[in-house]
Amino acid sequence: MRTVRALAFFLLGLMVWEGLVLTGFWSHVLLPSPLDVARYLGRAVADGSLAAAVLVTIRRLLLGYAVGLCLGLPLGLLVARFRLFADTIGVMALGLQTLPSVCWIPLALLWFGQTEGAMTFVVVMGTIWSIILATSHGLRSVPPIYVRAARTMGSRGLHTAVFVTLPAALPFITTGMKQGWAFAWRSLMAAEIYVTILTGFGLGHLLHYGRELHAMDQVLGVMLVIVLVGLCVDKALFSRVERFLHRRWGTGT
Amino acid sequence: MPTEETSVQEALENIQPSKISVRGVTKSFRSSRRRLVALDDVSLDLAEGEFVVLVGPSGCGKSTLLNVIAGLERPDTGEVLVDGTAVGNPGRDRMLMFQDAALFPWLDVEGNVLFGLRLKPNLDRKARREVATFYLRMVGLEEFRRAAIHELSGGMKQRVALARSLAPNPRVLLMDEPFGALDAMTREQLYRDLQEIWQARRKTILFVTHNVREAVCLGDRVVLMTPRPGRVREQFPVHLPRPRDISGIDVARLASQITATLGRHLERVADGGES
Ligand SMILES: Nc1ncnc2c1ncn2[C@@H]1O[C@H](COP(=O)(O)OP(=O)(O)OP(=O)(O)O)[C@@H](O)[C@H]1O
Ligand SMILES: [Mg+2]
Numbered sequence: 373m374r375t376v377r378a379l380a381f382f383l384l385g386l387m388v389w390e391g392l393v394l395t396g397f398w399s400h401v402l403l404p405s406p407l408d409v410a411r412y413l414g415r416a417v418a419d420g421s422l423a424a425a426v427l428v429t430i431r432r433l434l435l436g437y438a439v440g441l442c443l444g445l446p447l448g449l450l451v452a453r454f455r456l457f458a459d460t461i462g463v464m465a466l467g468l469q470t471l472p473s474v475c476w477i478p479l480a481l482l483w484f485g486q487t488e489g490a491m492t493f494v495v496v497m498g499t500i501w502s503i504i505l506a507t508s509h510g511l512r513s514v515p516p517i518y519v520r521a522a523r524t525m526g527s528r529g530l531h532t533a534v535f536v537t538l539p540a541a542l543p544f545i546t547t548g549m550k551q552g553w554a555f556a557w558r559s560l561m562a563a564e565i566y567v568t569i570l571t572g573f574g575l576g577h578l579l580h581y582g583r584e585l586h587a588m589d590q591v592l593g594v595m596l597v598i599v600l601v602g603l604c605v606d607k608a609l610f611s612r613v614e615r616f617l618h619r620r621w622g623t624g625t
Numbered sequence: 626m627p628t629e630e631t632s633v634q635e636a637l638e639n640i641q642p643s644k645i646s647v648r649g650v651t652k653s654f655r656s657s658r659r660r661l662v663a664l665d666d667v668s669l670d671l672a673e674g675e676f677v678v679l680v681g682p683s684g685c686g687k688s689t690l691l692n693v694i695a696g697l698e699r700p701d702t703g704e705v706l707v708d709g710t711a712v713g714n715p716g717r718d719r720m721l722m723f724q725d726a727a728l729f730p731w732l733d734v735e736g737n738v739l740f741g742l743r744l745k746p747n748l749d750r751k752a753r754r755e756v757a758t759f760y761l762r763m764v765g766l767e768e769f770r771r772a773a774i775h776e777l778s779g780g781m782k783q784r785v786a787l788a789r790s791l792a793p794n795p796r797v798l799l800m801d802e803p804f805g806a807l808d809a810m811t812r813e814q815l816y817r818d819l820q821e822i823w824q825a826r827r828k829t830i831l832f833v834t835h836n837v838r839e840a841v842c843l844g845d846r847v848v849l850m851t852p853r854p855g856r857v858r859e860q861f862p863v864h865l866p867r868p869r870d871i872s873g874i875d876v877a878r879l880a881s882q883i884t885a886t887l888g889r890h891l892e893r894v895a896d897g898g899e900s
Binding site for chain 2: 525531536621
């Protein structure tokens with residue numbers, strides 16, 4: 373039922389769009405019709421350029437996100453645990469979180485040149501701060517009663533951290549990771565659109581060249597792919613974890 | 626009233642070697658506005674295998690005393706000895722069952738009961754499972770083993786918490802109003818089970834309740850506390866034969882006597898004559 377409803381919504385949207393273009397309400401040049409976009413996507417799939425770009429982008433994304441997590445989670449833990457880190461890294465994270473990651477591109481180019489390193493750097497800078505903040509906030513919001521209960525049962529130090537504090541903070545951390553993922557995506561698209569490098573031709577580049585050639589069907593097609601990939605990852609990864617959390621904690625529906 | 630004070634102190638000295646010995650414990654909490662003396666020079670001894678019940682009005686420091694004995698809270702002055710050695714940190718030998726069940730929402734019912742068992746050495750997977758099942762059956766929640774914590778009622782949560790505290794078989798049980806949210810029938814069943822376990826395994830139990838009848842039904846000794854500042858006022862040995870019936874006439878008689886004494890103490894506190 374819900375799938376039917378969602379499908380109906382999108383079909384209706386496409387029909388309205390097609391109709392608007394057909395009647396000439398919107399010029400072809402400003403907005404291509406859904407069929408144009410579909411034709412572009414068909415061509416891009418057939419010549420393999422789309423799959424190659426998706427692969428390149430996903431690889432960069434995963435690398436940058438993984439680095440962001442590997443640095444962000446432990447740093448978040450330190451920020452939650454020690455005043456020293458809260459007053460330094462914590463404040464820095466709070467400040468830099470508001471900085472759009474596009475702003476890092478000039479520095480990244482200066483430091484790394486037109487390399488994969490620059491791409492990764494921008495993605496990491498885009499994602500790490502929100503992961504740090506969500507992790508430390510989550511860990512600090514764990515009700516002390518859980519730790520006390522665990523301690524009377526003989527839990528200590530590392531055991532308490534892994535089996536009590538961490539699972540208790542999981543809802544917050546998951547939210548942070550999801551947000552971090554969204555930021556990683558945005559950062560990478562910005563980086564790919566602004567930085568041309570030879571080691572890989574990603575979705576952002578495809579979008580950029582679509583603009584250069586004024587091929588709006590290409591631009592829209594790539595946008596669609598970006599949205600679909602994001603949706604797939606969300607369904608495959610995060611929504612499973614979230615469903616589990618909701619079931620256990622009894623939050624949501 | 627100095628004479629009464631000393632007689633209370635004398636009565637509190639235990640001739641048997643004590644399992645738990647609370648010596649002159651004072652604990653106060655500082656809030657931004659005022660300082661609150663939760664425990665004022667509290668001394669209390671529990672013999673090995675003794676079942677002591679603590680009664681007193683809300684806010685007289687019962688939970689605080691339990692926390693101090695468990696090692697979760699450090700006293701300002703005084704000390705707590707268990708088997709003759711001072712306690713600093715919480716230990717598996719003293720299990721505290723919290724007033725609000727404090728179950729872990731990320732684990733299911735069985736996972737909660739298994740948590741303490743996993744921390745016990747010399748128990749394999751199968752044995753842990755069996756022990757958990759035994760206690761879940763005892764509290765009547767065997768078919769809820771896979772349920773999430775938020776799916777349980779208040780009374781069911783308390784029963785899971787009871788199973789969780791009993792499962793690792795601690796020598797000392799500190800129980801903070803464990804049966805508050807239960808109906809009379811379930812409660813009476815659990816009184817029987819608790820007494821059975823206590824007698825069979827020779828546990829030392831310190832049990833907090835508001836219900837004086839419950840105190841007389843369960844305890845070898847009922848200790849009366851009064852608030853502001855929290856003090857041990859008086860104590861009543863209970864010599865009635867076990868198993869006791871909570872609605873029996875002897876229990877009722879002693880309970881009303883204790884209630885009357887408590888009332889007198891509270892009046893005096895209200896008049897400001899003491900403290
Ligand atoms: N962490 C704390 N910070 C400040 N004050 C506290 C704290 N814990 C307890 N108190 C105060 O100490 C006093 C004793 O509290 P405690 O919880 O021990 O009472 P209690 O006898 O268990 O009451 P109840 O029967 O309602 O559970 C109360 O007045 C309470 O306000
Ligand atoms: Mg209490």
